[in-house]
Amino acid sequence: MSEEGLSRRQFLAATGGTAVAATLAGCRNGSGDRESPAGTDDPTDSEASPTTATVDGWPYGYDRPRPEKAAEVMEAAGYGPDNRFELTLTQYENEAWNQMAQLIRDRIGAAHVELSIESAGLSALTERGRNGTLQAYTYGWGADYPSPQNFLQLIYPPNTDYSQPDATGSFAFWTADTPAAERARSAYERVADNPEPTESAQSTRNEAYVSLEEATWAGLPVIPIFHQAIEPMWYDHVDYPVPGAMGGFRQKYNTVSLAEGSRLEMIASGMSGFDPIVGVDSESGAVVSQVFDTLTNYPEGKTATEQLLARGFETSDDYTEYTFELVEGVRFHDGSELTAHDLVYSWRRLAESSNSGRRRFILDVLGVTHETDDDGNVVPGSLGVEAVGNYRFRVTLERPFASVLSLIAYSAFAAVPEGIVGDVEGYGGEMDQSTFATNPVGCGPFAFESWSQGEAAEVTAFGNYHGRSPSVDGVRWQIIDDGTARYNYFMNRNADVAGIPTPQYDPSLLTVERTDDLGRQRGTYGPVRNGETLNWARVPTLTTFYIGFNTREVPLPVRKAMAYVVDQRQFVETVFKDRFVPAYHLTPPLLYPGGASAYWKHAEPGD
Template identity: 55%
Template sequence: MDDNGQHSTRRQFLKTAAGAGSAMAIAGCAGSNEGGGSGNGSTNATGGETTGTDAGTTEQGDGGGGGGSATLDLINSTMSSLDPVGASDTASGWVTSQVFDGLMTYPDGAIPVEPVIAEGYETSDDYRTYTFTLKEGVTFHDGSEVTAQDFVYSYERLAGSDNSQQKADILSAINVVHETTGEGAYEPGSLAVEAVDDYTFQMEISEPFAPTLQVLSNNQFAAVPEGIVGDIEGYDGEMSYEEFATSNPIGAGPFQFEVWEQGTQASVTAYDDYHGSAPDIDGVHWQIIEDSNAMYNYAMNENADAFEIPTSKFDPSKLSVEGTDDKGRKRGTYGPLRNGKQADYIGVPTLSVYYMGFNMEAVEKPVRQAVAYALNQQTVVEQVFKDRGVPAYHYTTPSIYPGGAEAYTQHAEENYPYGYNETQLDEARRVMEEAGYSQSDPYELEFLIYDSKTWMQTAQLLRDQLQSAHVELSITRSPFSAMLSRVENMDMEMYSLAWIVPWAAPDAFVKHLNPAKSGPEADTFEAYNNWPTDTETAQRAIDAWNRITENRDPSDESENVRAEAAVTMEEANWEAVANLPVYHEIEERFSYQNVEIPPYGSGGAYKQKLNDATMN
């Protein structure tokens, strides 16, 4: 968020942060997307007003029920690449989702994943070998048939190409068997993937990993024609990398590439020979707009069929929610819009948690408890985010929590120790006074936040509450990169951050509640807490995480072990007050009533293929 309070979308942040690979959790997502309802994959911004651009005054086009061709008009933000292994941002991913297919897919961005180019698959008894049978007759957009050898080439590119931004997904997350050089880099050609025959593809992983099929559904695992570019050993390439990544990407998805003008627009058209459900629309056009006010004006001028609404323009009284399904998705209508039209609405809880974290070596436990007692998550969601989020009492989101949303709520209502949907200032004062603090001798606590109007409002609410609990909270606002540097160096007391996780399972969240990975002595950071490991609570959390890592296979028995251990880690985090959950983001989409787009899932709208969208 900039100094004007402008929100960026989740997609924009991922452009800078997701290079570590989608199979790794991303720190600081709240640094660019918070405010609820942002990042639904259809626009670029959801925050305060800024000066409009020419795009904000465009005359009515073919979108918004204005007639014209059956092209779905959307709004996107700046893209980086059309190469599946080179695109590390969700803006690019929204386009590559349409152009490329892999073995598996998120159906409408939802869980569970399903085969797409694969006809079926088998796993070995030890869950380490995956054998996929491919559909016959699937063609790339250049007319060539997709075979198992194309997947061997595509996975080798993901692991070994200098253009790959997602190597960790295949080499670390799934951990396909491979060799490394003396410097620890991937040894070209050593990946344990094989074309058994034209329509049988086999892959061996180092150890069982239950989310394997989910990770394989991400765009970077898509099929590209063997030898299309020569950026790995043994291939000269049929075209230059620049051509493939910017002006001639060839995939096997429901739409084929038409045009990308950087910073202006991108388009795809229906692929008539698609092997799946053929598109009902002629194509998809994205106008690239970075300014939130211009984006809103563009949508209100009916140039976009589906869009987001900036928080500054959002009026909760205009939202009518007709129901919530078993995935926690809210459906309804919004309006009247500024132009008098009524919009269809969907709000989908994302795989995210926005939280306040503590340097536990620097901040006494009674102080951390006082902050927890003072925080009312429901108030923050209502007053700051206009109900465009879900109050967070666990790290894990409701749809992924063991037992689902109902179990999430029940466990929090019955067990959350700091007041469920309420502020307990008497308890905050009690723990501080027992620790020796008073109104005349308060505890001084620095709250480090990034440039964010909404986090500033949240911090101010908390500061006002804590004054009566003998805590003098000072707020330091910093550019996100500078703030993250302080956090990584443990040069902070209390801070604001978020994680957006890459697969839909509790362990993807609670891995960030592992005390053994929370300080400078850890080989890799999973959290920024400096959580002392010599306490009973910390050992309970560490033991629970070890049970998760020892039971990684997809069997029901192991899944139950992981679920129970995840709840143990959530409760340990409550007891220690390492991280204080604040809210889970709701990703929203508004659409004019001339277009029907199936509801998307928790994976996000940018993972949704649009071949089932229809237009009147």
């Protein structure tokens, strides 16, 4: 997987959501819950069939550390005062994670583990993880599309072996022939063998998902720590629709309105470019969401998709062919009309361009048919996409895939004008890729205006947008890297919507007024430093943070000792000021088979 492919999911996760969590606080499922594909993808419905659990709750001390059990398991394995295991925990440079690591070190020492703590930047941590030179590490994963499979592929044993070129899972190297690894392998293959968007296939997948979670508990390639939540705050003059679990950077701002001013003012910690096929950071992704449209969309960042550029679709009986009817009259920002030929070019560019950092989503995850040459590159023109006239776009898959409609809402599948960049064979190009990445042209509700790296980015309302016209004239992001400076900028009323960084966050100022059916809390925060009381929301997102292990380097008794001294709830409440959700599964509660109630029923031990 390319470094670009890591940049949203794993950068967001590893940094504690620098782009979203630090600014607002801190990339779905398939085809419905019936035997034919549904019009929208809602994981709260489609992945909710009953499952059978075989383990009575999180086995390592639910909501309390058990250092005596940690010592017991280590001593049974032959460790003791004169035979201590030396373990290094490598984490992203983050003060909260460092505080958590110190709590673990204070406890695990009594279990004959000598824990050293070191920090590393994301690139170095990722490279070392791939090279197998980490022992234990902190990391995380944010959803590309809302399905348990997107999380549980992290612990599919072959996908954790980075001696293989296509590995994209955790850095676990979990390939030893153990009962837990074999159970995980078998369960994941049941998922892969039942990809159809039908009730019966979903039931099989759901059983396998639970089995994968329990295999993780047994083998501990990773220890889940918490699921992220974002906390956007905004002043009273802003009518701000609260985003869904896909996060604010998937939200289109054409639904925001202002009682004062005409331009929505936001804050970003940094941006890197806006070409949708290149892996971008979360805050660049927020700009991409405004400029570009896809066939389907996560409305306001919610997980249930709706049609956007598509006005309808049909499938073949075996679910390997999708034909989309396009909305007619859609205009790109350069004035040209969207046709199926633009989508053929856009998807070919995702698969064929040397600039693409996201090709695995179209080739491996979605599985569009294609041919490859001797070097593994897609043979130009072989991709299974075609224009059937001007307003019908056909896609052919190698196999059924349950999450087609949600995956293609991902920005990598965005429509761009045919031939605008000359990085696909047969197209000369109007501009080079570097120019397009800094002056993008899409058909979204806002047209790109400007970007000054390290200073600001701006988009303006597009008057010929095919959907709901923006209520604001534009959106501007002030780029501020320092958390304290971002806080001051917000307190000076220079931003309409932002968040309170954790160091400045005071839980006593929070009043929770209600919780909606998506688990989003609403209320107020304040009065803050400037005397205002802010509107506040807490939105559980599809992100899981964990401690991972190289299982070749760290024996199972040591991994168990770590699990026994970890206290997920204490870490959330004291280290992260109760802003997140304790995690006992890789799969977030919203996506867990049966929903949040089934998640907690499975995690909490019985009487």
